[in-house]
Amino acid sequence: MTQQDANFLKENNARHLWHPMAHPADSIANPPDIIVEGHGVRIVDVDGRETVDAVGGLWNVNLGYSCEPVKQAIADQLGRLPYYSIFRGTSNDAVIELSTMLREFFAPDGLVRAFFTSGGSDSVEVSLRLARQYHKLRGEAGRIKFLSLKKGYHGTHTLGASVNGNANFRTAYEPLMPGCFHIPAPYTYRNPFDETDPARLAQLCLAALEDEIAFQGAETVAAFIMEPVLGAGGVIPPHESFMPGIRQICDRHGILLIADEVITAFGRTGSWSGSRHWGVRPDLMCTAKAITNGYFPFGAVMIADQVAEVFEADRSGKGSIGSGYTYSGHPVGAAAAIACLRETERLQVKDNAAARGAQLWAGLGRIKEKYGLVGDVRGGHGLMCAVELVSDRDAKTPIDKKTIGKVHRVAYESGAMLRVSGNNIILSPPLVVGEADVEIILSALDAGLASVA
Known part of the structure; x- marks a missing residue:
């Protein structure tokens, strides 16, 4: 990049675009870092500064920035079939192959069908729609409400924002959809019960869910949606009893369990899915992000057999899916996802995520002991x-x-x-991060904390 090019970028930085999740005036006053290159787990800014990306893009670049098989798959597909719709009446070879691969990948989670979207918010929106439609097909049209966790994040579409449990993503756009209610999250550092024991807190939150269901009326509730490990809300891992307890309560009351795995699917927790990490089979699972390593906007809702059967057995016509996107099942995105899945499994990135995660977790423990301004560290999964x-x-x-x-x-x-x-620093590096890279992340964080200690 020439100095002239660099100067142009700096002069126009944040001047003609609004950044997501940022105040426009703040972006102008404090221009964002301009990233111009990426390779491996490192990124390079407009001034040539190279850093380890401890964010992993946005939880999604699991395979790093130099995954040649995925880039080649995108190039090959662009040369052969750059686009065609999969709306009723047409399909493409890449999306058929991908659906078969996803069925096999998520078989241990009991998920047998895929509905393709353009990203995580789309996947959440579709899953909530399908949940309502499922109950209508079963003759329970009164099941229209949704329950979720405070601190949970489920995207920015209207239904997703309505089940979001963080006011930052809600208040500016209210009123949102009615019929969405929240229970306390199993957040040991801050919770309304003043409970610091994770096992006890899990039981208190589960009791709160039972109470909310009783108050609303189980016959009015369509689904409970949750992240197996809360991500954007501040990385809040529940006690191991929590998600299995949610599953039992949902089963007891005929409520669908939707796992929002836009972040946790494909190995980030050290298991192939966050639900599998806790030994739970959801009814619907939202995926996106790492499905294409962030190289193409793409997502999928995975659907359990017992839910699929209700739709596929319908003869009234009401099982027709009245939802979809122009780019659902995009052949380039599907080709990217196929290559990404193959690399994800070949490299067994879940194992490296577990090993490097343990290293990062131990280092953060040492940092907490060193600095009084560290109130809490969370992770370990x-x-x-x-x-x-x-x-x-x-x-x-x-x-x-x-x-x-x-x-x-x-x-x-x-x-x-x-x-x-907020007041959290979140660490979610690519799943191919190395031991030395983790030490760089810990050292850099230590330097940052030392500067204000």
Whole structure:
């Protein structure tokens, strides 16, 4: 890149576009880092600074930035069939092959059908629609409500935002869809029960779910949606009893369980799916992100056999899927996903996620002991970790924006791109990250914290 090109980018940075999840004025006042290259687990900015990407793109670049089989599959498909719709009456070879591969990949989760989307928010929206339609087909048209967790994140479409459990993604757009209700998350650091024992907290949250179902009326509830490990809400892993308990309650009341695995599917937790990590079979599973390694916008809703049977046995015509996107089953995205699945399994990235996740988790434990402004560290399940910063450990007062911003900037200058979410620093590097890369991430975070300690 020439200096003239670099100057052009800097002069126009944040001037003519609005960035997601950011205030436009803040982006202008504090221009975003401009990333121009990526290779392996490293990214390079417009000034030539190279850093380890501890964000993994946005939880999605599991195979890093140099996965040649995926890039080649995209190029080959573009040369052969760059697009064709899979709306009723037509299909393409890539999407048929992918659906077969996904059925095999998710067989241990009991998922046998795929409905393709353009991304995670789409997948959540479709899953919620299908849940309502499922109950209507079974003659239970009154089951229209949804339950979810506070702190949960389920995208930005209207239904997804309605089941979101974080006010930051809701209040500016309310009123949202009626009929969506939330229970406390199993968040040991902050919860309304003042409970720090994970097992006990899980039981209290499950009791809250039972109480909410009784209050709403089980016959009015369509589905409960949850992330097996809460991601954007601050990496909140539940106790091992929690998701199995949710499954039992849903079964007891005829409520569908939707696993939002847009982040956790394909190995990030150290298991091939987050649900499998807890030994649970969901009725519907939302996927996206790592399905194409972030190289192409693509997603899939995976559907369990018992749900598929209801739709496929329908003879009234009401089982017709009245949902879909222009780019559902895009052949280029499907080709990318096929190559990505093959590489994901060939490299057994879940095993590296478990090993490097344990290394990262241990390092964060040492950092917590070193700095009083670290209120909590969370993770321990693959490459999903968070560091919650506070100005007062006893009061758990969230650290101010300026201070955490300095931590982020110094860490970046010290060799690692981190992600800031509220008063949390979230770490979700590619699943091919190496041992030395993890040490760079820990060292950079240490430098950032030292700058404000």
